[in-house]
Amino acid sequence: MTITWEHFIYFAIPSIILWALGAFFAYKKSGRVPSILLTILGLLVFFAFIAAFWQSLERPPLRTMGETRLWYSFFLPIAGLITYIRWRYPWILTFSTILATVFIFVNILKPEIHNKTLMPALQSPWFAPHVIVYMFSYAMLGAGALVSLYFLLFGRKQKIETKIMDLIDNFIYVGLAFLTIGMLFGALWAKEAWGHYWSWDPKETWAAATWMGYLVYVHYRNHKPLRYKNALCVVVFGFLLLQITWFGVNYLPSAQGLSIHTYSAE
Amino acid sequence: MWKYPWKYAEGIVICIGLFVTGAVLQFTIGPIVLEYLKYPLNLIFGIIYCVILVAFYFLSKHNKYIFWFSKSEAAITSIVSLLILVIIMGFTRQEVIMPIDGHPHKNIGDWNLGFHQMTRSWIFALLFLYFLNILGLATIRRLASFKWKDFTFAMNHLGLFIALLAGVLGSADMQRLRMQTQLGQPEWRATTDDGQMVELPIAIELQSFTIEQYPPKLLVISNETGEALPKKQPHNLLVEETPIKGKLLDWEIEVTEFLPMAASVITQDTVKYVNFETHGATSAVYVKAKKDEQVKEGWVSAGNHMFPHRALTLNDEFSVVMPEREPKKYASGVNVYVKDGEDIQTTIEVNKPLEVEGWKIYQLSYDEVMGRWSNISIFELVRDPWLPYVYLGIIMMLIGSVGLFLVAKRKDNK
Numbered sequence: 001m002t003i004t005w006e007h008f009i010y011f012a013i014p015s016i017i018l019w020a021l022g023a024f025f026a027y028k029k030s031g032r033v034p035s036i037l038l039t040i041l042g043l044l045v046f047f048a049f050i051a052a053f054w055q056s057l058e059r060p061p062l063r064t065m066g067e068t069r070l071w072y073s074f075f076l077p078i079a080g081l082i083t084y085i086r087w088r089y090p091w092i093l094t095f096s097t098i099l100a101t102v103f104i105f106v107n108i109l110k111p112e113i114h115n116k117t118l119m120p121a122l123q124s125p126w127f128a129p130h131v132i133v134y135m136f137s138y139a140m141l142g143a144g145a146l147v148s149l150y151f152l153l154f155g156r157k158q159k160i161e162t163k164i165m166d167l168i169d170n171f172i173y174v175g176l177a178f179l180t181i182g183m184l185f186g187a188l189w190a191k192e193a194w195g196h197y198w199s200w201d202p203k204e205t206w207a208a209a210t211w212m213g214y215l216v217y218v219h220y221r222n223h224k225p226l227r228y229k230n231a232l233c234v235v236v237f238g239f240l241l242l243q244i245t246w247f248g249v250n251y252l253p254s255a256q257g258l259s260i261h262t263y264s265a266e
Numbered sequence: 267m268w269k270y271p272w273k274y275a276e277g278i279v280i281c282i283g284l285f286v287t288g289a290v291l292q293f294t295i296g297p298i299v300l301e302y303l304k305y306p307l308n309l310i311f312g313i314i315y316c317v318i319l320v321a322f323y324f325l326s327k328h329n330k331y332i333f334w335f336s337k338s339e340a341a342i343t344s345i346v347s348l349l350i351l352v353i354i355m356g357f358t359r360q361e362v363i364m365p366i367d368g369h370p371h372k373n374i375g376d377w378n379l380g381f382h383q384m385t386r387s388w389i390f391a392l393l394f395l396y397f398l399n400i401l402g403l404a405t406i407r408r409l410a411s412f413k414w415k416d417f418t419f420a421m422n423h424l425g426l427f428i429a430l431l432a433g434v435l436g437s438a439d440m441q442r443l444r445m446q447t448q449l450g451q452p453e454w455r456a457t458t459d460d461g462q463m464v465e466l467p468i469a470i471e472l473q474s475f476t477i478e479q480y481p482p483k484l485l486v487i488s489n490e491t492g493e494a495l496p497k498k499q500p501h502n503l504l505v506e507e508t509p510i511k512g513k514l515l516d517w518e519i520e521v522t523e524f525l526p527m528a529a530s531v532i533t534q535d536t537v538k539y540v541n542f543e544t545h546g547a548t549s550a551v552y553v554k555a556k557k558d559e560q561v562k563e564g565w566v567s568a569g570n571h572m573f574p575h576r577a578l579t580l581n582d583e584f585s586v587v588m589p590e591r592e593p594k595k596y597a598s599g600v601n602v603y604v605k606d607g608e609d610i611q612t613t614i615e616v617n618k619p620l621e622v623e624g625w626k627i628y629q630l631s632y633d634e635v636m637g638r639w640s641n642i643s644i645f646e647l648v649r650d651p652w653l654p655y656v657y658l659g660i661i662m663m664l665i666g667s668v669g670l671f672l673v674a675k676r677k678d679n680k
């Protein structure tokens with residue numbers, strides 16, 4: 001049997017239920033172990049779909065926006081789980097579950113059906129690591145942006161604590177680390193495929209802007225560790241740049257017909 | 267302002283000053299030409315630059331104003347200035363103006379800031395140089411009193427510095443040539459971007475050119491506009507096996523026969539396809555389409571340089587067509603003759619370039635009209651002698667990224 005987007009819902013709904021249960025147990029007194037196990041179980045179910053889909057496509061499902069959203073909804077709970085295990089914020093799993101669910105519903109309501117074809121330039125061992133690393137980074141940076149936005153909007157009522165800034169720092173440091181790795185993998189791959197590691201193609205230009213945005217955050221935090229609000233604004237701005245890189249480029253007039261990266265816009 | 271200690275305001279003013287200077291230079295001199303900075307000039311420049319940076323480091327020990335340039339205020343304002351330029355670049359359509367005789371157009375008197383060719387604009391160049399100075403000074407300062415806890419810092423900052431410096435200095439030494447080869451004919455001449463012919467110490471003889479294709483795809487198009495339907499997300503049916511059934515718009519489609527190598531034969535009242543397993547063949551499928559009580563059937567073919575394409579007309583509005591089959595892989599079997607070395611017999615594919623005598627040879631293109639029957643293969647030849655240094659920087663940054671990841675965890679422990 002070949003797995004297609006039509007079967008997605010049968011994996012996605014059980015995953016969401018398992019993740020939601022995991023998130024629920026995180027608030028319970030001795031709920032730590034069941035919470036972790038349920039989340040992992042949800043991830044396994046979700047990954048089963050990715051693996052089977054990959055198998056039936058005969059190529060990694062990384063080509064279209066819908067396919068990258070698939071990975072995004074997979075990495076969000078992973079990011080949440082790591083954070084929960086490491087820093088024990090009870091609310092983080094609720095948060096990652098809701099975000100993942102949003103992306104899952106986008107995929108259920110607007111699946112982008114594509115066939116097996118993958119242009120020769122994308123058939124490279126660099127393809128999967130490049131995109132997967134980026135998606136993990138996007139998950140981290142997205143989580144950081146949402147927490148930041150929350151405290152920017154409701155910060156007056158709720159004092160921002162050092163603990164919260166530590167959390168955001170962690171999201172952004174890890175996100176930036178993976179963003180850098182994804183970008184450098186991209187450069188190495190571009191050399192193999194197109195003959196040059198950097199050519200200021202529109203997607204690359206915006207990726208550079210995004211990267212620099214987060215560099216500003218890291219250096220500003222290092223320099224002025226007590227100016228919380230400014231730092232939070234940088235995180236949100238960085239995520240805005242990231243959105244342009246991720247899919248905004250497809251719609252920018254300045255990029256029409258130029259980008260070698262807009263494969264999905266057929 | 268301008269009293270010690272300098273803060274962000276001074277940094278912002280310096281960047282604005284550089285912006286204005288760059289604009290003046292752009293208006294008077296025109297875009298930057300880096301093409302003259304070839305070996306050994308670039309190497310000498312690089313060495314002098316590093317010596318000057320180190321000298322400034324020593325000066326900065328006694329001069330607090332120079333010291334400021336290795337501090338966070340300087341770093342952040344310079345990153346932000348460059349970020350603004352990169353964002354402008356992202357919103358501005360970048361033009362590739364082909365150099366005439368190796369010189370880019372001089373736009374003297376054109377009252378533009380050169381943003382449509384950002385990497386050649388003086389504003390970008392000055393702010394980039396300033397950024398690199400600060401990165402360099404900050405790096406030297408930390409490395410001068412190196413402790414192991416600075417390892418991640420060293421990898422990230424020195425790595426970025428090396429990669430950027432080598433990338434910029436090496437850009438004029440990089441050669442990108444295009445070589446068109448014809449089956450059975452050794453070729454040693456290639457052309458540059460601006461059409462100059464270059465003779466190389468290696469020759470390539472094309473032995474074979476093959477395209478592996480994906481299975482054919484069927485689409486429904488509008489007879490009037492030729493657009494695939496539905497407009498936003500065209501349906502398609504991939505004919506991986508026969509028979510196969512599917513739906514296009516609200517038509518039930520069944521493909522009963524697939525001839526990967528076919529020729530059209532005109533009979534008395536129709537066109538049919540037969541097996542034709544030689545050069546010039548096209549692909550054809552036999553399609554039955556059904557909607558309510560209507561039934562249409564017939565051959566559909568992509569066509570090529572020898573055979574016209576053929577659609578199946580469903581009604582006044584729609585037809586079923588087969589777009590050209592997408593290439594899965596294209597590969598050139600080649601003999602490469604090296605002047606004072608051994609000949610190489612190999613295949614070159616997309617993503618699998620061949621490295622020989624300091625050149626990397628990439629599969630670039632072929633005769634697209636002839637498609638899989640092309641007897642031409644086009645290669646791109648790239649020589650980039652500074653690449654190892656750029657890679658050194660990239661590898662250091664990769665290590666630095668892992669460090670950054672670990673730093674994030676450690677911070678929490680204290």
Ligand code: HEM
Binds near residue numbers: 218400401663
């Ligand atoms: C690969 C990109 C970069 C990363 C990951 C990075 C990361 C960091 C980190 C984590 C720190 C905190 C201090 C520490 O680790 O001890 C730092 C400090 C600093 N960085 Fe960067 N940075 C990058 C690029 C840059 C650039 C482009 C500049 C300059 C234009 C710069 C200038 C500085 C300065 C001046 C400091 C303060 C150093 C000090 O006061 O000792 N960095 N950087």
